[in-house]
Amino acid sequence: MSAPITLPRWADLVLVPVLSVLTAFVVGGLVVAAIGVSPWDATRTLITGSLGSGEALGFTLYYTTDFIFTGLAVALAFQAGLFNIGGEGQATLGGLGAALVCLHGGFLPGWLLIPLGIVAAAVFGGIWGLVPGYLQAKRGSHIVITTIMFNWLASTLMGYLLVNGMRAPQSMEPETVPFPPQAAIPTVHGILEALGIPSATTPLNLSFLLALACAFAMWLFIWRTRTGYEIRTTGANPTAAVYGGIAPAWIIMLTMGLSGALASGVAVNEIMGVQNRLLLEFTAGYGFVGIAVALMGRAHPVGIVFASLLFGILYQGGAELAFDQPKISRDMIVAIQGFVVLFAGALDGLYRPHLARIFTALPRTRSGPI
Amino acid sequence: MMTRCTRGAAVLAGASLLALCATAASAASVKPAVVYDIGGKFDKSFNEGVFHGAEKFKSDTGIDFRDFEVTNDAQREQALRKFARDGFNPIVAVGFGQAQPLEKVAAEFPNTHFTIIDSVVDKPNVQSITFREEQGSFLVGLLASKASKDGKVGFVGGMDIPLIRKFGCGYVQGAKYANPKADVYQNMTGTTGAAWRDPVKGGELARSQIDRGAEVIYAAAGATGLGVLRAAADGGKLGIGVDSNQDGLFPGKILTSMLKHVDVATYKTFMDAKDGTWKPGSQVLGLKEDGVGYSYDDYNKALITPEMKAAADAAAKDIIDGKIQVHDYMSDSKCPE
Numbered sequence: 220m221s222a223p224i225t226l227p228r229w230a231d232l233v234l235v236p237v238l239s240v241l242t243a244f245v246v247g248g249l250v251v252a253a254i255g256v257s258p259w260d261a262t263r264t265l266i267t268g269s270l271g272s273g274e275a276l277g278f279t280l281y282y283t284t285d286f287i288f289t290g291l292a293v294a295l296a297f298q299a300g301l302f303n304i305g306g307e308g309q310a311t312l313g314g315l316g317a318a319l320v321c322l323h324g325g326f327l328p329g330w331l332l333i334p335l336g337i338v339a340a341a342v343f344g345g346i347w348g349l350v351p352g353y354l355q356a357k358r359g360s361h362i363v364i365t366t367i368m369f370n371w372l373a374s375t376l377m378g379y380l381l382v383n384g385m386r387a388p389q390s391m392e393p394e395t396v397p398f399p400p401q402a403a404i405p406t407v408h409g410i411l412e413a414l415g416i417p418s419a420t421t422p423l424n425l426s427f428l429l430a431l432a433c434a435f436a437m438w439l440f441i442w443r444t445r446t447g448y449e450i451r452t453t454g455a456n457p458t459a460a461v462y463g464g465i466a467p468a469w470i471i472m473l474t475m476g477l478s479g480a481l482a483s484g485v486a487v488n489e490i491m492g493v494q495n496r497l498l499l500e501f502t503a504g505y506g507f508v509g510i511a512v513a514l515m516g517r518a519h520p521v522g523i524v525f526a527s528l529l530f531g532i533l534y535q536g537g538a539e540l541a542f543d544q545p546k547i548s549r550d551m552i553v554a555i556q557g558f559v560v561l562f563a564g565a566l567d568g569l570y571r572p573h574l575a576r577i578f579t580a581l582p583r584t585r586s587g588p589i
Numbered sequence: 590m591m592t593r594c595t596r597g598a599a600v601l602a603g604a605s606l607l608a609l610c611a612t613a614a615s616a617a618s619v620k621p622a623v624v625y626d627i628g629g630k631f632d633k634s635f636n637e638g639v640f641h642g643a644e645k646f647k648s649d650t651g652i653d654f655r656d657f658e659v660t661n662d663a664q665r666e667q668a669l670r671k672f673a674r675d676g677f678n679p680i681v682a683v684g685f686g687q688a689q690p691l692e693k694v695a696a697e698f699p700n701t702h703f704t705i706i707d708s709v710v711d712k713p714n715v716q717s718i719t720f721r722e723e724q725g726s727f728l729v730g731l732l733a734s735k736a737s738k739d740g741k742v743g744f745v746g747g748m749d750i751p752l753i754r755k756f757g758c759g760y761v762q763g764a765k766y767a768n769p770k771a772d773v774y775q776n777m778t779g780t781t782g783a784a785w786r787d788p789v790k791g792g793e794l795a796r797s798q799i800d801r802g803a804e805v806i807y808a809a810a811g812a813t814g815l816g817v818l819r820a821a822a823d824g825g826k827l828g829i830g831v832d833s834n835q836d837g838l839f840p841g842k843i844l845t846s847m848l849k850h851v852d853v854a855t856y857k858t859f860m861d862a863k864d865g866t867w868k869p870g871s872q873v874l875g876l877k878e879d880g881v882g883y884s885y886d887d888y889n890k891a892l893i894t895p896e897m898k899a900a901a902d903a904a905a906k907d908i909i910d911g912k913i914q915v916h917d918y919m920s921d922s923k924c925p926e
Contacts, residue, residue, distance in 0.1 A: 278667065281663065374781045375779075375780055379780060382750060382751070386751070388922075392685055392686055392688070392750075393750050393751075489662070493662075493663060494662065499780075499781060499782070500781055501662060503660070503661040503662065538660070538667070538668075541657065542657055542668065548658070549658045549660055
């Protein structure tokens with residue numbers, strides 16, 4: 220047995236992820252070079268296309284918003300030792316809740332309607348997470364299986380409702396009529412225009428701030444409250460938790476409910492912030508990306524915000540790359556994103572032992588006790 | 590030049606042959622672009638038809654085009670805007686999902702010409718092309734009914750949306766027109782986009798319809814349809830293809846294909862733009878405009894008897910003349926029984 224790997228905190232939190240992402244870029248660059256595109260040009264397009272202009276940044280942060288929500292949802296469940304891969308379904312149901320309030324609350328002013336819509340999204344998404352939580356806690360049905368099944372149930376239910384009941388008359392697309400205008404969460408573009416600052420049209424809206432607030436709230440909840448401590452204890456050792464007077468069944472249901480509510484933030488961003496109508500498949504796989512985000516962010520809100528930003532850059536920069544380089548198809552972009560997940564998420568331990576050896580070999584004068 | 594005009598004109602509805610050749614000499618500079626929908630460029634069906642039309646334009650004129658495949662809802666607007674800002678003109682938006690984003694972008698770029706396929710956007714710089722799929726489906730329904738012994742035929746749709754119900758509804762009407770006692774088994778593959786690319790489930794649905802006695806099965810399901818056609822062929826029954834001519838996939842096992850000429854529409858849009866004859870407004874392409882139809886070629890000659898062909902062609906003529914009214918499901922979300 221080798222000694223446990225110890226690294227200085229800064230190396231653990233910064234150096235290891237940076238090295239992993241760089242490796243992913245190098246490998247991705249080799250693939251790009253193999254199909255005849257200069258990796259240097261591709262990287263430049265990726266970076267300027269995602270951060271280089273107001274429009275690019277707006278799109279990047281818009282994707283980031285979705286990833287923060289789903290990343291937090293997965294991370295919260297991780298803390299209780301649960302693997303919630305039902306973010307897609309929970310967000311879908313969240314969209315239904317938001318839509319029901321927005322469509323039927325047209326007589327309410329925006330300052331009331333928007334918060335009500337957000338609450339409805341959280342409640343619907345939360346219930347969709349709570350039910351698998353209940354099945355896990357009381358019936359022992361494995362959460363991985365039930366949350367996957369609930370994704371399908373959600374998409375079937377949504378398809379049924381949109382095709383048979385909620386669809387706008389005369390519309391080809393299975394989608395509802397637009398929400399009343401006051402139900403739209405203000406966009407950053409709209410706010411800047413109102414202040415007289417010219418800006419590009421992007422889908423970025425104030426849901427981004429809600430996402431950051433949720434990240435902060437989750438940190439407070441998990442590390443600064445008694446219930447958060449109970450969640451972490453249940454995750455670390457359910458048997459010890461029972462011995463310590465914690466009821467794991469209750470903790471599992473609570474965590475899954477909150478996790479579902481966080482996932483439905485995607486609905487707030489997409490349905491109330493961007494589309495202003497309910498449509499099929501607005502979740503676009505963000506729920507699954509949330510798993511990678513949570514892994515990469517080490518299930519910590521700060522890590523998740525940065526991992527979400529990285530994925531936002533990959534999504535927006537990747538679209539830009541597919542746009543500018545006809546040789547690079549959208550499937551190639553998925554492959555490059557896959558490398559990042561592989562190296563930064565799954566192969567996280569790749570550099571750790573080597574770095575540990577280097578750091579142990581260094582004179583210990585400055586590093587001090589860890 | 591002459592051969593190019595003739596070749597180009599051959600795929601067109603024929604009417605504008607002279608106009609085309611007359612103006613081709615003064616070709617305006619065009620930078621065509623295509624924004625595909627989520628199904629993707631190579632879906633073997635609808636989007637791919639557009640791609641083939643654009644490729645044909647490229648090989649006929651030497652003018653290259655750019656394209657983009659969207660992966661989520663927000664990218665539609667983004668891609669349309671980017672192409673417009675980069676000076677592309679005309680820009681073809683594929684699929685009804687692009688109607689709302691196009692409405693916004695078309696207003697921002699009044700000097701750019703947009704063409705949307707499968708939906709209607711009412712703007713002075715937008716050309717909207719829709720198809721009367723119910724008419725083409727009516728004809729293949731009639732053929733299916735005639736090809737079966739006791740009128741038991743099947744329909745496998747992709748995603749359960751009004752557009753696909755429109756296909757099914759036309760098919761039912763055609764089958765019952767040929768044989769009032771016809772029995773049509775209908776199944777949809779699913780309610781999400783995944784239903785367009787699930788050939789395994791398509792095959793299962795087709796097999797269950799065959800077990801209930803279906804002898805001909807019409808697949809209006811994108812890539813899922815390939816599974817349907819294979820199951821029909823393996824079960825010794827007949828399949829009916831959709832959108833593109835799919836008769837050659839399982840020769841002798843595919844009765845016919847319901848053709849939807851998106852390739853021709855795309856080609857014509859690019860050509861018109863090049864010739865300066867592109868016009869905004871709404872076009873509805875039915876049997877009369879040769880926008881839809883059924884395939885009849887070497888692959889299925891043996892399957893379609895002269896009597897069947899005569900019946901189908903007579904019905905086509907009656908539809909064009911208005912003697913047969915094929916009900917459009919989308920007009921009232923109902924299908925007459």
